[in-house]
Amino acid sequence: MSSSAVRTRGRAPLGxxxxxxxxxxxxxxxxxxxxxxxxxGTLVDDLSAPEARDALxxxxxxxxxxxxxxxxxxxxLAWLLARTSFRGRSLVRAMVTLPLVLPPVVGGxxxxxxxxxxxxxxxxxxxxxxxxxxxxxxxVVMAQVFVALPFLVISVEGAFRASGERYDEAAATLGxxxxxxxxxxxxxxxxxxxxxxxxLCWARALGEFGATITFAGNFPGTTRTMPTQVYLxxxxxxxxxxxxxxxxxxxxxxxxxxxxxxxxSGLST
Amino acid sequence: MVNPTHRRLxxxxxxxxxxxxxxxxxxxxxxxxxxxxxxxxxSLTETFGQLEQSFEKDHPAVDxxxxxxxxSALAEQVxxxxxxxxxxTADDKSIxxxxxxxxxxxxxxxxxxxxxxxxxxxxxxxxxxxxxDLAAADFxxxxxxxxxxSAAQTILDxxxxxxxxxxxxxxxKAVLTKxxxxxxxxxxxxxxxxxxxxxxxxxxxxxxxxxxxxxxxIAVVKDSGHADLSDEWVSLxxxxxxxxxxxxxxxxxx
Numbered sequence: 457m458s459s460s461a462v463r464t465r466g467r468a469p470l471g472x473x474x475x476x477x478x479x480x481x482x483x484x485x486x487x488x489x490x491x492x493x494x495x496x497g498t499l500v501d502d503l504s505a506p507e508a509r510d511a512l513x514x515x516x517x518x519x520x521x522x523x524x525x526x527x528x529x530x531x532x533l534a535w536l537l538a539r540t541s542f543r544g545r546s547l548v549r550a551m552v553t554l555p556l557v558l559p560p561v562v563g564g565x566x567x568x569x570x571x572x573x574x575x576x577x578x579x580x581x582x583x584x585x586x587x588x589x590x591x592x593x594x595x596v597v598m599a600q601v602f603v604a605l606p607f608l609v610i611s612v613e614g615a616f617r618a619s620g621e622r623y624d625e626a627a628a629t630l631g632x633x634x635x636x637x638x639x640x641x642x643x644x645x646x647x648x649x650x651x652x653x654x655x656l657c658w659a660r661a662l663g664e665f666g667a668t669i670t671f672a673g674n675f676p677g678t679t680r681t682m683p684t685q686v687y688l689x690x691x692x693x694x695x696x697x698x699x700x701x702x703x704x705x706x707x708x709x710x711x712x713x714x715x716x717x718x719x720x721s722g723l724s725t
Numbered sequence: 726m727v728n729p730t731h732r733r734l735x736x737x738x739x740x741x742x743x744x745x746x747x748x749x750x751x752x753x754x755x756x757x758x759x760x761x762x763x764x765x766x767x768s769l770t771e772t773f774g775q776l777e778q779s780f781e782k783d784h785p786a787v788d789x790x791x792x793x794x795x796x797s798a799l800a801e802q803v804x805x806x807x808x809x810x811x812x813x814t815a816d817d818k819s820i821x822x823x824x825x826x827x828x829x830x831x832x833x834x835x836x837x838x839x840x841x842x843x844x845x846x847x848x849x850x851x852x853x854x855x856x857x858d859l860a861a862a863d864f865x866x867x868x869x870x871x872x873x874x875s876a877a878q879t880i881l882d883x884x885x886x887x888x889x890x891x892x893x894x895x896x897x898k899a900v901l902t903k904x905x906x907x908x909x910x911x912x913x914x915x916x917x918x919x920x921x922x923x924x925x926x927x928x929x930x931x932x933x934x935x936x937x938x939x940x941x942x943i944a945v946v947k948d949s950g951h952a953d954l955s956d957e958w959v960s961l962x963x964x965x966x967x968x969x970x971x972x973x974x975x976x977x978x979x
Contacts, residue, residue, distance in 0.1 A: 568906060568908060572908045574906065590891075591892045691797035692870040
């Protein structure tokens with residue numbers, strides 16, 4: 457049956473279109489409001505102000521770093537979840553998913569209690585090496601990794617599962633070790649999914665605010681990322697806040713467009 | 726053929742906007758009590774909380790909702806049209822922004838003053854005994870975009886110290902948290918916040934000649950639907966009882 461035949465079977469009921477349109481309007485209107493209220497005339501000035509430039513630069517550096525960290529550690533974790541079976545695997549997956557649903561501020565508090573100067577790992581670290589993480593750029597990266605890693609692990613695990621184990625098995629019968637199977641079969645097959653996961657992970661890191669300001673604090677050039685800059689600028693320079701919000705919105709839209717065009721289809725098949 | 730869904734969609738998009746006024750227009754809660762919305766600076770959390778209870782005791786038909794935030798954020802909320810009846814800020818600049826936009830029904834009244842102190846974790850790990858010791862310590866202050874931050878900046882300037890904070894926190898409570906958790910060696914907060922934190926922090930006084938004084942202002946919002954009740958709230962804050970609550974928390978007279 458063709459899809460048009462299905463459609464003519466009846467009009468979409470108002471009971472569905474009404475809430476659907478409300479939902480759509482609710483999501484679109486705030487974003488549209490930013491576009492409408494954006495200080496187009498002073499946009500370039502707003503974005504090239506030293507504080508905005510510092511925040512942009514810091515956000516770029518930290519999010520790229522945290523994405524690299526997520527890829528390096530997240531892919532093996534995703535592989536473990538997709539290709540091995542061990543007791544407590546569902547528990548491990550639940551723990552990986554936890555930061556997805558945890559309020560970021562709570563994540564920030566948790567990071568402080570773990571890696572802060574008086575944290576359960578932070579204190580020994582400080583005592584032994586004099587390394588104190590809060591208020592450093594490293595802490596910004598850690599906060600971003602904490603909230604973004606689940607995105608990568610979940611999407612890459614999905615990609616590993618979607619590409620199936622048959623090729624892995626074929627490689628194994630031909631005498632390939634598990635390591636070389638992973639490197640030469642599993643990973644290349646799942647590559648589109650890995651890229652999609654990395655982009656999602658990067659976008660989440662870029663938007664990270666609550667855990668960052670709680671764990672890393674806020675200082676221009678060291679720990680003040682774009683979202684923090686937006687939040688603070690809103691207090692005394694709303695135009696600058698709107699201009700920076702605009703940048704984040706544009707970036708998000710571009711990311712979504714790229715994912716849809718190139719990789720999201722690869723992820724779902 | 727034109728898909729009828731399109732026309733329906735257009736009608737459906739219009740409906741939420743027709744509904745919106747009835748949704749935002751409610752001024753009473755489910756028990757039929759009148760809702761009085763008070764926006765107050767974060768440093769007023771404890772005192773206005775107490776005043777809320779005594780106001781509701783005297784006005785059983787009124788539900789006072791106090792929303793706390795940084796003064797500049799509250800001013801922005803009023804100017805953006807958030808429903809509010811009274812606004813109380815920790816400086817004159819923020820409430821001045823609301824007055825400038827014509828969103829107050831009268832001139833702001835000064836109702837309290839607050840000075841600042843240095844706080845350290847209870848064990849004072851960096852041995853802070855004066856402002857000069859901050860230079861060698863990891864300390865945090867509020868961001869200059871909020872009143873406690875501009876006050877802290879004034880103090881550091883007055884003291885002529887080269888000390889640079891490790892972090893500029895979003896509000897005074899965040900400064901206090903970083904210090905009480907021991908993540909920072911010191912912070913600069915309002916006297917009242919240090920008072921409220923009790924044993925969680927140790928305080929080091931800042932000499933009066935370098936200290937900054939933040940004056941607190943209160944005013945009724947022009948679009949308040951409850952002008953009389955709003956005036957009564959302001960009267961309560963200015964009354965001997967209200968001033969007593971503020972003084973007990975460490976606030977100075979206006």
